[in-house]
Structure formats: structure tokens, C-alpha cells
Amino acid sequence: MRKLTSNSQQASMKRGLIPAFLAAVIISVTGLLAPINAAQAKNTFVFANASPYDTMDPQVVFDVGRVAYRLNLYDGLLRWLDNPPKLNPWLAESYDISSDGKQYTFTLRANAKFHDGSPVEAKDVAYSIDRILALKKGASSLFVKVIKPGSTKAIDNRTVQFNLNKSSAIFLATVPEIHVMNSDLMKKHEKDGDWASAWVSKNDAGSGSFKLKRYDPAKGFLAERFVDHFLGWGDKYLDAIEFRTVKEINSRVLGLMKGDFHGADGYMPQDQIKRLMKTDEVNVFEEESMRIFYFIIHNGRSPMNDINFRKALSYSFDYTGFIKDILSDSVARNPVPLPNNIWGAPQGVKGYTYDLDKAREHLAKVKEPLREITIGALAGYGQTEQAAVLLQSALSKIGVKSKILSETWPVASGKMRNEQQMYDLLPLWKSTYYADPNNWVGEMYYGPNIGSRNNSWYQNDQVDQWITEAIGSTDQAVRAANYAKASTKVMEDAGGIFVYNTKWFGPYNKNVKGVRFCPIGNAQEMRWVYFE
């Protein structure tokens, strides 16, 4: 009797299984389709991004490849906008700087809200900077030397006060990197003192113009317009933005041409830009940017610690061939470690030229023993390989042997922080993180930054003194003069091989309007963009 029941139960279960399975399939299929249909119904902007979004935590990442979620999901007190970049009030409506330059008091807007509806308050700002200092990742290196954890005070709900150890001329320029997080929400999701890192790496605790809707590290993220954003919305806007990871250049280009993607990164190979310019579907916007291309030289290692060897290297790069032929004149020669178009850049400096006779002259004076040198390159970034190959070919003509080691960006960036593992030379870009000359020469060739952002192991007392003075001063004329002197000195010392400054060629669908380019973020802030 009992057996019979269980059999019939089994049978009914089996009978029930098939429809249940079908139902599950239908639900999952429609479930998959639903967001796509919804996205298509509204106006969704799809951006094809080369780098994968491996986290949604705005405070552990500090690069341009993954800048989109920092700018669109989060707000800072201030924000860099337009080109040339200007610092604009954002979450803060005003600020005061004390006369000794150590105390910065920001007054927050009254109407700013987080995505869960709670107001943005001073305590959230204090929490955010303390979190940056505690995690020691992302942009933290900008702040650790000037702010002590816990020193930032919420005077009242709308007033926050930063108390710096020492006056810093670049502090204001770096404030936009303090992405304000919802402290109440974060504390709710904190586990074992992790500052909610596990939770926020997949979720959203911001107040930005868009609200995270869906995130998949393998695919990218989708965010919807945050209607209550403090800046309000005009009559033209996007309902949603999707940043999708598309690693292959050809897929990005074909997607743009077909209209599947409405935008992509502005640093594609010039041959592909030309191809996009020919099509009717795509507009390519051109802007002067601040992103210099140079070879890091490991100044701390023999024979590169010999200035004559470094000069021989600098005379061995075919600048004209590289800029004119390989990059079709899409960039401008930039002979110093400061972009030509930022204040403080020295004027009329000639820099090195491609001159193998001079290279041989300097090579003859080298006292250090010569050896085969290793030139790094970034796998997948064809331009770095082409630059490395071009240099190698010229070096072989003057009798310097070299080999090329092409590795991925995560491998290379790990080696850059290690004096022993670092390549002898590595071609690389330096983008804008804050529009101040310190972003380049002050980060790259400043002694105290050795091993973190000075990957050249370059140290010169005079340069250090100029930069220290420039960081401490609030007088822009003094600062400009010091950065000019420092970058000229690094160039004379051949601390690196400085090649060019980029132009940005942003490809967008022809119906896209309102793209607002800024060298910080490369036009990836989408709140002004709309479809015509």
C-alpha cells in the first residue's frame, strides 16, 4: 500500500517535472529577453570597452580603461569637465581654503541624494576618504601622504572639513577622485571589517547620474538613469547606459559600423579610425588630449644608469617614422615628460631627434659594461610592440643588442613596481588623472615615488627639490616655472624616451549628440549624451 503511494507519487512527480522544466526554460528565456527588450524600448547607449570591468568598487581602481563606472555611478565633491579641463563644483556647492593651505572646508548641496533615496551628507564624505586610506588601493597614493585616517570631520550634515598634514597645491585637483559612497548602506554590508569591499564590488552605493541595474564581470554593466540626481535632467537624455567588454578591435569597429555599439574608446589604431571615418554610420570626434607616450628607462640598473647610454637610447628612436608613418600624423611630437598643452610645459624645447651618429658618439663614452637589454611591450597593444621593434632595429645598428618581451598589462604593471623585475625599457602611455603638471613629471620622476608611480628609478636631488617646492606652493607662476625646469632637466638627463602627446579620436554613432570630452575620463561621463 505504502509502496503503491510512493510509486504514484514518483510518477506524478515525473509527470510534473516535464512541464515544470518547460516552464523553467520559458521563464529563463523570457527572463533573459526581458531586459534586452526593455533596453531596446528605451534609449540605451551601448559603449564597447576594451578592458573588462572586474569590479564595481570605485575606490580600488585608478585607471582610464575602467573609468566609466566611477564617473557614471558615483559623484565627487568636485569634477573635472571639458577640454582644457576645468575643475567644477559637483556634490559641493562651494569650498574654503584656510590661509595656511591645510584646511579645506566643503559645503555640500542640499538636494543631493544617493540611489536609495537617502541624502548625501558630510559623514559620507568622511567615510569615503577614510575607506580610501584604509584600503590603500586605487587613488589612495594621492592622499596617504597628506591626510591621516580619521582627520576628516563632518562639522554638520552639509559641511565637511579636510585637515591636511601639510599644504598641498595638488590636493584640490585630486578631490574628484574621492568618490562619495553611501556610508549607512556600506556599513550594513560590512563583513569582518572589510569596508563592505566584497559587497560593493558587485553593487552600487553611489549618487551618480546612473544607477547600477546589472553587472557581470565577463560582460560589463548596465545602469539606468537616476531620475533624482541633484543636477536634474534636461529634456534630452539617455534612459540607460551599457558598457560592454569587447576585447577584439575588429569587433568594436564592426559593431560601431553596424550600429550595435554607439561609442567606443578613443585610442584605436589610426588605421581603424580612418576606416570608421569613411562610414556614414559613425562620427569621429577629434580632440587634443593629454596622454603622453614614452619609454620608461630603468635608470637604476646598469648600463642605463650611465647618462651617455640613456642619451644613446634617446637618439636611437625614429620619432618621425613612428609619428608620421606608423601613426599617420595623428599625434604630436612631445619631447618632455609633460604634455605640450598643459600649463608649465617648457616652451621651445627641441628634445632628441633620430640621429644614429650622435647615438654612437654617446655610446662610445659609456663606462658601464654593455649587455643585451630587454625591451618590454604590452601584448594586445600593437603600438607598444611597433615602438619596441623600431627601437630594437635602430639599436642593432649602433651595436646594442636587445630582445623584446611582450607581456600582458597585468604582468607588466606588476613588474613595474619591482626594481629587480622591471624591464630595462618599457613603452607606455601616461594619461591624465588630474589636470595638473604634477600628474606627469611630478609623479613619474619624483624620488619619493620610486617603486609606486616613479617606475624609472630616477632620482635627482634638484628635480626633487623643484617638485617638492611646486607641491607646497599655491602660486601658479612659481609652480609652472618649477615643473618646466624639472621636465627639462629630466629630458636633458634622458630619464626616459619621450615620444608624443595623443589626440583623442572618439568614434560615436551618427545619432549620438552631447558628447562632452575631458582628458580625465575620456568623454565617458554620459549624463549629457542623447540620441537625436
Add this chain to the structure above:
Amino acid sequence: METLRFLLKKLIEDRVALLGALLILLLIFTAIAAPFLATFPEDIAEFHPPNRLIAPDGTYWFGTDRMGSDIYSRILFGARITITIAIIAIGVSVIIGVPIGLVAGYYHTWFSDLLMRTSDIFLAVPQIVLAIAIAQTLGPSIENIILALSATYWPFWTRLVYAETRSIQKETFIEANIALGASPIRVMFMHVLPNISSSIIVRTTIGMGGTILTAATLGFLGLGAPPPSPEWGRMIAESREFLPEAWWYATAPGLAIFLVVMGFNLFGDGLRDILDPRIRRSVRHDE
């Protein structure tokens, strides 16, 4: 001499295998004579940016690449890399795999099982995945590619030799040899090995094609020879940025890989038909 003449006769009768043999000869000839055949032999290490991405014409037969080098000349020199990788990797695999297979097949002890299970472990992981893992860990270079390929290919010969040894062991002439007091080493290398050599030769020829393809894959993934080496897989990887405009850039090395791999496969199939009548292709017009 008689067998060689027989082989040649059979080969000439089998048009397809002959084509394969000619392709292989062409590859070897190209590799040896590259400096004489190349129109711009200096383009291996010298570049001419003003001439970059020129479509095939009378001067540049296969066009030029991203650095303005002649692709035809680079393909010729690339043949050297290809053939070096294939010969060394396959050679090492045979040297490791065949003795292990012989020993494991000849003896019937726990040691045979140990050897065979070890080779099974290697066979269990998809070969390309294992090769990628090894090459990635050791860093990109031709030497490491050879190492990765040898480390992943030897079990194929072990398997083959093991099975053949086991089946031939029961033959009367082997038993007679053992009865006469021949040492195991003598039996294995003087009597077993010559009798299974035809299968090894067939496997090796076909294996060449597979090795070249895997080496090109690793080169394509950036694990092989560093730039500016004219390795074929690397050339295809470089060309991706310039597709579809510079169609010749990927076409030339792609065709080269295709022809060489096809050559080894056709020749290997033909050899198998001639040397190993048991597994002859079913449809033959000359029979």
C-alpha cells in the same frame, strides 16, 4: 634499396601523397634557401615605416606589414622557425615517448602501469590547454614553445608503441628470440622496434602537421617568438588590427600554415597506406 624503390613507386602512384611530399620538400627548400629566395632578406630586422601596409605588387609580392617589411621575405624566414620547432619538438617527443612505450609494453609489471597511467594523465588534459599553461608559466620564447610541445606530445608515441609492442610480443619470432636467450634490450630494440617502425613513422609525419598548427596557435596567442620574429602565428596575430583593409597581411601566413599542415597530413596518410596495409583507405582505384 629495393624497399626504397617500392616506396617511391607507390608514392608516385598516389597523387595525393605525392602532393603532400612536394609541399614538405618545398617547405624544407624554402627554409634552407630563404636568404637567396627572399627579395628583401634584410627586412627580418630592418623596417621601413614609410612603406607600411602596401598591397601586393611587383616589388612586394605578398605586400608589406605594419612596419613596412616585405611579407614574402618574412614568410620565407618564418619557414625556418616553423621547421625548427616542428623537428625538435617531434624529435624530443619520439625520443621520450618511444622507449617509454617499449618498456611499458614489453614488461607486464606495476612499473608498466605506472608509466602508462602517467602518460594517461598527460593525455587527459587537452593538449593545447596544457601547452598554453606551460608556455605561459615559462614566459614567451621559441625554446619554451618547443619545451611545451615536447612535454605534451610524447604520450601519443608512448600509447602507440605500447599497443604495438603488446601485440607483436606474442609473435613466434619474438618468443624464439627470448628462448634463444636474447636480452630484453636486444629484443626490444633489435626485433620489436624495427617491426613497429612503420607505425611510428606514420604517426610522426602526421604529428608534424599537428605540431606546426599548435605552434602557430601558441605564436598567435603571443606565447611564441617575441617580435619582430617572422613566426607565422605571430604574423597573423599582428595582422588582426589591420583587417579587413590589409587582407594580404593575414592571408600570406595563413596560407603558408595551411599548405604546410596539409602537406604533412596528405603525406602521412599516403605513407600509412603504403606502410601499413591493415588500415588502408577503403576506396582505392589501383587495387
